[in-house]
Amino acid sequence: xxxxxxxFGYLALGEELRPLHPxxxxxxxxxEGRLNAADLDPTGAMDPADLSHCYGCGADxxxxxxxxxxxxxxxxxxxxxxxxxxxxxPGLMHGGLTCVLMDEVMYYAIARLGIEAVTTTMAVDYKAxxxxxxxxxxxxxxxxRQGRRIEVLATIAEAKSKRIIAEGRGSFLExxxxxxxxxxxxxxxx
Numbered sequence: 001x002x003x004x005x006x007x008f009g010y011l012a013l014g015e016e017l018r019p020l021h022p023x024x025x026x027x028x029x030x031x032e033g034r035l036n037a038a039d040l041d042p043t044g045a046m047d048p049a050d051l052s053h054c055y056g057c058g059a060d061x062x063x064x065x066x067x068x069x070x071x072x073x074x075x076x077x078x079x080x081x082x083x084x085x086x087x088x089x090p091g092l093m094h095g096g097l098t099c100v101l102m103d104e105v106m107y108y109a110i111a112r113l114g115i116e117a118v119t120t121t122m123a124v125d126y127k128a129x130x131x132x133x134x135x136x137x138x139x140x141x142x143x144x145r146q147g148r149r150i151e152v153l154a155t156i157a158e159a160k161s162k163r164i165i166a167e168g169r170g171s172f173l174e175x176x177x178x179x180x181x182x183x184x185x186x187x188x189x190x
Protein backbone atom coordinates (compact mmCIF):
# COMPACT_ATOMS: atom_id res chain seq x y z
CA UNK A 1 0.00 0.00 0.00
CA UNK A 2 1.38 3.41 -0.87
CA UNK A 3 1.29 6.06 1.80
CA UNK A 4 -0.24 9.46 1.13
CA UNK A 5 2.25 12.33 0.79
CA UNK A 6 1.65 13.09 4.47
CA UNK A 7 0.45 10.71 7.13
CA PHE A 8 -1.55 13.50 8.83
CA GLY A 9 -5.08 12.27 9.38
CA TYR A 10 -4.12 8.59 9.26
CA LEU A 11 -3.21 6.02 11.88
CA ALA A 12 -0.68 3.39 10.90
CA LEU A 13 -1.49 -0.06 12.29
CA GLY A 14 1.34 -2.23 11.12
CA GLU A 15 1.55 -1.63 7.38
CA GLU A 16 -2.06 -0.53 7.16
CA LEU A 17 -3.19 3.10 7.25
CA ARG A 18 -6.62 3.90 8.64
CA PRO A 19 -8.36 7.30 8.69
CA LEU A 20 -8.27 9.15 12.00
CA HIS A 21 -11.75 10.14 13.09
CA PRO A 22 -13.83 9.16 16.12
CA UNK A 23 -12.96 5.55 16.75
CA UNK A 24 -13.89 3.91 13.40
CA UNK A 25 -10.98 1.47 13.66
CA UNK A 26 -12.14 0.03 16.99
CA UNK A 27 -14.61 -2.45 15.39
CA UNK A 28 -11.85 -3.64 13.05
CA UNK A 29 -9.44 -4.16 15.92
CA UNK A 30 -12.13 -6.08 17.80
CA UNK A 31 -12.79 -8.32 14.76
CA GLU A 32 -9.07 -8.91 14.27
CA GLY A 33 -8.68 -9.92 17.92
CA ARG A 34 -6.23 -7.06 18.54
CA LEU A 35 -8.62 -5.42 21.00
CA ASN A 36 -10.81 -6.82 23.78
CA ALA A 37 -14.30 -5.28 24.12
CA ALA A 38 -14.19 -5.73 27.90
CA ASP A 39 -11.32 -3.21 28.02
CA LEU A 40 -13.33 -0.40 26.41
CA ASP A 41 -15.06 2.19 28.54
CA PRO A 42 -18.32 3.81 27.32
CA THR A 43 -16.39 6.55 25.46
CA GLY A 44 -14.47 3.96 23.45
CA ALA A 45 -11.31 4.75 25.36
CA MET A 46 -8.96 2.32 27.02
CA ASP A 47 -6.80 2.76 30.09
CA PRO A 48 -4.25 -0.06 30.08
CA ALA A 49 -2.50 1.13 33.25
CA ASP A 50 -3.60 2.01 36.77
CA LEU A 51 -3.29 5.78 36.75
CA SER A 52 -5.14 6.42 40.02
CA HIS A 53 -2.11 8.21 41.49
CA CYS A 54 -1.06 10.08 38.34
CA TYR A 55 -0.34 13.74 39.10
CA GLY A 56 -2.38 14.89 36.11
CA CYS A 57 -5.41 12.61 36.05
CA GLY A 58 -5.24 10.42 39.14
CA ALA A 59 -8.39 10.53 41.26
CA ASP A 60 -6.49 9.15 44.28
CA UNK A 61 -3.61 11.66 44.18
CA UNK A 62 -4.34 14.14 46.99
CA UNK A 63 -2.20 16.89 45.41
CA UNK A 64 -2.95 16.03 41.77
CA UNK A 65 -4.89 18.02 39.19
CA UNK A 66 -7.67 15.38 38.82
CA UNK A 67 -8.00 16.12 35.10
CA UNK A 68 -10.95 14.48 33.36
CA UNK A 69 -10.46 13.25 29.82
CA UNK A 70 -13.04 12.89 27.09
CA UNK A 71 -12.97 12.49 23.33
CA UNK A 72 -14.43 15.11 21.01
CA UNK A 73 -14.33 14.76 17.24
CA UNK A 74 -11.69 12.02 17.36
CA UNK A 75 -9.38 14.03 19.63
CA UNK A 76 -8.55 13.56 23.28
CA UNK A 77 -9.97 16.46 25.26
CA UNK A 78 -9.16 17.90 28.71
CA UNK A 79 -10.44 21.14 30.25
CA UNK A 80 -8.91 23.14 33.09
CA UNK A 81 -9.89 26.26 35.03
CA UNK A 82 -6.75 28.28 35.76
CA UNK A 83 -6.62 28.81 39.54
CA UNK A 84 -4.40 31.22 41.52
CA UNK A 85 -2.40 28.28 42.93
CA UNK A 86 -1.20 27.57 39.35
CA UNK A 87 0.67 30.93 39.24
CA UNK A 88 4.21 31.60 38.22
CA UNK A 89 4.24 35.39 37.91
CA PRO A 90 1.15 36.90 39.57
CA GLY A 91 -1.91 36.14 37.44
CA LEU A 92 -0.04 33.90 34.94
CA MET A 93 -0.20 30.10 34.85
CA HIS A 94 3.17 28.38 35.29
CA GLY A 95 4.64 27.12 32.01
CA GLY A 96 5.40 23.75 33.58
CA LEU A 97 1.69 23.18 34.08
CA THR A 98 1.23 23.83 30.35
CA CYS A 99 3.64 20.94 29.76
CA VAL A 100 1.73 18.68 32.18
CA LEU A 101 -1.51 19.42 30.29
CA MET A 102 0.18 18.70 26.94
CA ASP A 103 1.66 15.42 28.17
CA GLU A 104 -1.68 14.26 29.61
CA VAL A 105 -3.80 15.10 26.59
CA MET A 106 -1.25 13.58 24.17
CA TYR A 107 -1.03 10.39 26.25
CA TYR A 108 -4.81 9.97 26.10
CA ALA A 109 -4.84 10.32 22.32
CA ILE A 110 -2.72 7.15 22.31
CA ALA A 111 -4.29 5.34 25.30
CA ARG A 112 -7.64 5.41 23.52
CA LEU A 113 -6.24 2.72 21.25
CA GLY A 114 -5.13 0.53 24.14
CA ILE A 115 -1.49 1.30 23.54
CA GLU A 116 0.87 1.60 26.50
CA ALA A 117 3.41 4.31 25.72
CA VAL A 118 5.88 6.66 27.35
CA THR A 119 6.86 10.17 26.33
CA THR A 120 10.30 10.32 24.72
CA THR A 121 10.33 13.97 23.59
CA MET A 122 7.97 16.89 23.84
CA ALA A 123 8.19 20.42 22.47
CA VAL A 124 5.85 23.22 23.44
CA ASP A 125 5.46 26.52 21.58
CA TYR A 126 3.99 29.13 23.91
CA LYS A 127 1.76 31.51 21.94
CA ALA A 128 0.01 33.54 24.68
CA UNK A 129 -0.07 33.51 28.47
CA UNK A 130 -2.72 31.49 30.30
CA UNK A 131 -4.30 33.77 32.87
CA UNK A 132 -5.86 33.04 36.24
CA UNK A 133 -9.62 32.75 35.76
CA UNK A 134 -9.46 31.46 32.18
CA UNK A 135 -11.05 28.16 31.15
CA UNK A 136 -8.64 26.17 28.95
CA UNK A 137 -9.42 23.46 26.40
CA UNK A 138 -6.63 21.01 25.58
CA UNK A 139 -6.88 18.66 22.59
CA UNK A 140 -4.53 16.14 21.00
CA UNK A 141 -4.53 13.78 18.05
CA UNK A 142 -2.18 11.23 16.55
CA UNK A 143 -0.27 12.62 13.60
CA UNK A 144 1.62 9.49 12.59
CA ARG A 145 2.79 6.09 13.71
CA GLN A 146 5.93 4.36 12.48
CA GLY A 147 6.58 1.06 14.20
CA ARG A 148 6.64 1.65 17.96
CA ARG A 149 7.10 5.43 17.60
CA ILE A 150 3.93 7.55 17.74
CA GLU A 151 3.88 11.26 16.93
CA VAL A 152 1.14 13.36 18.54
CA LEU A 153 0.09 17.01 18.11
CA ALA A 154 -1.75 19.10 20.71
CA THR A 155 -3.18 22.54 21.36
CA ILE A 156 -4.28 24.45 24.41
CA ALA A 157 -6.77 27.24 23.79
CA GLU A 158 -8.73 29.68 25.92
CA ALA A 159 -12.31 28.40 25.70
CA LYS A 160 -14.19 31.67 25.24
CA SER A 161 -11.97 33.47 22.72
CA LYS A 162 -10.50 30.28 21.13
CA ARG A 163 -7.10 32.00 21.34
CA ILE A 164 -4.26 29.49 21.17
CA ILE A 165 -2.22 29.45 24.37
CA ALA A 166 0.24 26.75 23.30
CA GLU A 167 0.90 24.18 20.60
CA GLY A 168 2.80 20.98 21.25
CA ARG A 169 4.42 18.01 19.56
CA GLY A 170 5.27 14.80 21.30
CA SER A 171 7.00 11.56 20.44
CA PHE A 172 5.90 8.49 22.35
CA LEU A 173 7.30 4.98 22.36
CA GLU A 174 5.00 1.97 22.61
CA UNK A 175 6.11 -0.26 25.46
CA UNK A 176 5.20 -3.39 27.36
CA UNK A 177 4.35 -1.58 30.60
CA UNK A 178 4.90 -4.57 32.87
CA UNK A 179 8.39 -5.23 31.49
CA UNK A 180 9.19 -1.51 31.50
CA UNK A 181 8.20 -1.15 35.16
CA UNK A 182 10.04 -4.32 36.19
CA UNK A 183 13.22 -3.07 34.54
CA UNK A 184 13.19 0.54 35.71
CA UNK A 185 11.63 0.07 39.14
CA UNK A 186 14.11 -2.68 40.04
CA UNK A 187 17.04 -0.55 38.79
CA UNK A 188 15.75 2.50 40.64
CA UNK A 189 15.49 0.67 43.95
CA UNK A 190 19.15 -0.42 43.96
